[in-house]
Amino acid sequence: QKEVEQDPGPLSVPEGAIVSLNCTYSNSAFQYFMWYRQYSRKGPELLMYTYSSGNKEDGRFTAQVDKSSKYISLFIRDSQPSDSATYLCAMKGTSYGKLTFGQGTILTVHP
């Protein structure tokens, strides 16, 4: 079983839609959960960061972590064409430990 699994998509939605992106993981030692956005041939850009379980909201973005189910989600409300990118989930077990990434989900928001 892969440590982190993420549906690679691609996912295509109309502008204004609510987008749901998800990852599952197998390593119960993971404590820190992140979502990064990556535009084509660029570096990952940090979007959301959550420690342990719970929800976190930042503008149009909401991150959820359910450690009991080993499942994390990112919701994007009122999606915009500028949200079109690859979204990577990443997680780690210790504060400064290595990040383990999902495959990335390719999202296209069309006008």
Place this chain on the structure above:
Amino acid sequence: EPEVTQTPSHQVTQMGQEVILRCVPISNHLYFYWYRQILGQKVEFLVSFYNNEISEKSEIFDDQFSVERPDGSNFTLKIRSTKLEDSAMYFCASSPGTSGGGLETQYFGPGTRLLVL
């Protein structure tokens, strides 16, 4: 806003040649990382570096790889004898030295695209 920078943006080399990839982490950050992403694949951890020594490395990071912080601002990844399978995007990342409030997060540079022929 401070950011991680990397040079060169692109590098083409012949198999067996040595390459050095350079990174300037965010000022005052204390933890440094190298990751790579082979085209179409996941971002993979290579090595982490703290207090002038390697703190963790992956099985990918074998004897042909080395890292160095030569002058207090640069952080380099050296590949001694490149192989075709080293062709990838290499990302440098850095993280502050303070725990809590999300300060453990890693900030990535734009990457160096390495092509080994």
